Amino acid sequence: MKIGFTTLGCKLNFAESSALGKALIARGHTRAKNGEEADICIINTCSVTDAADHKDRQMIHRIRRQNPNAILIVTGCYAQLKPDEIAHIEGVDYVLGQDEKFHLEEFIERLELSPLNAKRSTLNVSPIREVEDFHGAYSKDDRTRCFIKVQDGCNYFCSYCTIPLARGKSRNPSISSLVQQAKEALEGGAKELILSGVNIGDFGRSTNERFIDLLRALDGIDGDFRIRISSCEPNLLSDEIIDFVAHSKHFAPHFHIPLQSGSNTVLKIMGRRYTRELFAERVAHIKTVMPNAFIGVDCMVGVRGETEDCWKEYIEFIESLPVSQLHVFTYSERANTRMLEMDLEIVPLKERERRSKQLHEISARKTAAFYKEHEGDEALVLWESSKKDGLMFGFTENYIKVSCPYDKTKVNTFEHITVPHPC
Numbered sequence: 001m002k003i004g005f006t007t008l009g010c011k012l013n014f015a016e017s018s019a020l021g022k023a024l025i026a027r028g029h030t031r032a033k034n035g036e037e038a039d040i041c042i043i044n045t046c047s048v049t050d051a052a053d054h055k056d057r058q059m060i061h062r063i064r065r066q067n068p069n070a071i072l073i074v075t076g077c078y079a080q081l082k083p084d085e086i087a088h089i090e091g092v093d094y095v096l097g098q099d100e101k102f103h104l105e106e107f108i109e110r111l112e113l114s115p116l117n118a119k120r121s122t123l124n125v126s127p128i129r130e131v132e133d134f135h136g137a138y139s140k141d142d143r144t145r146c147f148i149k150v151q152d153g154c155n156y157f158c159s160y161c162t163i164p165l166a167r168g169k170s171r172n173p174s175i176s177s178l179v180q181q182a183k184e185a186l187e188g189g190a191k192e193l194i195l196s197g198v199n200i201g202d203f204g205r206s207t208n209e210r211f212i213d214l215l216r217a218l219d220g221i222d223g224d225f226r227i228r229i230s231s232c233e234p235n236l237l238s239d240e241i242i243d244f245v246a247h248s249k250h251f252a253p254h255f256h257i258p259l260q261s262g263s264n265t266v267l268k269i270m271g272r273r274y275t276r277e278l279f280a281e282r283v284a285h286i287k288t289v290m291p292n293a294f295i296g297v298d299c300m301v302g303v304r305g306e307t308e309d310c311w312k313e314y315i316e317f318i319e320s321l322p323v324s325q326l327h328v329f330t331y332s333e334r335a336n337t338r339m340l341e342m343d344l345e346i347v348p349l350k351e352r353e354r355r356s357k358q359l360h361e362i363s364a365r366k367t368a369a370f371y372k373e374h375e376g377d378e379a380l381v382l383w384e385s386s387k388k389d390g391l392m393f394g395f396t397e398n399y400i401k402v403s404c405p406y407d408k409t410k411v412n413t414f415e416h417i418t419v420p421h422p423c
Contacts, residue, residue: 009046
């Protein structure tokens with residue numbers, strides 16, 4: 001059968017879709033090429049915000065239009081949280097929760113036992129169970145980069161967030177199994193490993209190990225490659241981890257740290273486990289031991305209780321930080337979250353949009369300043385396969401994007417360069 005995969009949301013979803021696709025191909029199925037109608041379409045969804053849900057629905061309608069005769073299966077976080085809502089979308093044939101999606105091979109084999117047209121008789125919503133097992137995954141779709149899933153789920157239950165409901169409690173595989181996965185990815189040609197998860201700093205709950213132990217084990221692998229750490233909570237990003245990265249063989253000077261608000265009042269409302277003072281300490285320590293480090297920051301705007309005074313504190317704090325980029329999310333009301341029970345000031349939608357725009361403007365300035373600061377530096381770039389207007393692109397170890405005339409022989413290779421003037 002020809003299988004079409006569509007993935008929305010985080011890198012974790014992409015890694016999982018890659019692993020599922022690989023398993024289906026091993027069973028004798030083929031992946032539908034671009035523009036080719038599939039027999040089965042699988043949509044792996046995101047549900048981090050209302051906007052994500054909206055994109056999911058748009059994609060479901062688009063895939064159905066493009067594949068009118070296919071079996072359409074919707075899975076992922078949106079399916080885990082709102083299966084009945086998806087069941088009422090015209091054209092959806094099956095809804096599988098997070099745990100069920102890791103049994104796609106068996107599910108599709110059962111479908112093959114019946115004529116394809118018989119599936120129109122009744123829509124099937126699989127029983128949505130609490131997610132408990134860890135299902136490993138790593139993405140090999142990009143020969144240069146490989147996203148390795150090292151952790152899943154979250155125990156934090158922040159007041160605005162549904163991720164623990166969608167992905168379950170924090171859990172992880174063993175360090176030894178992840179080292180083996182990393183070696184397989186490197187043997188397959190990957191030059192950059194990205195450690196992915198929901199709350200990766202919480203690694204070790206399932207195996208009585210520590211995140212720093214995982215980093216040390218991966219750094220001990222021989223080879224010409226580098227590693228990046230995806231988003232890590234500031235209360236879990238210890239000085240020990242920062243110092244290790246600074247003196248490691250393979251880890252890039254690149255951090256992504258969720259802040260969410262620069263107001264301690266709002267952080268408390270959110271149920272976050274740190275203060276802005278702790279966050280500032282983490283950033284300062286990174287810049288002390290790695291002055292060239294790129295630091296990305298997650299920021300949320302417009303949650304309940306984010307008064308004008310809180311917003312001013314937020315902006316002043318962000319402006320004071322030597323960070324490189326902001327990833328801005330606009331708050332949306334999410335069912336089954338504690339924030340809906342709080343009798344606090346609600347920020348109007350237009351004001352949320354204004355605040356989001358303000359943070360995006362600050363982000364653009366900070367990124368431009370970071371690029372300008374490192375103009376003329378000697379750096380190591382990893383060239384990628386993408387091509388546009390005769391150019392190829394790559395990233396330095398501290399995540400500066402550069403380009404040069406396309407040269408096929410450079411793809412997936414490292415090159416020492418002088419960082420050019422920012423475009």
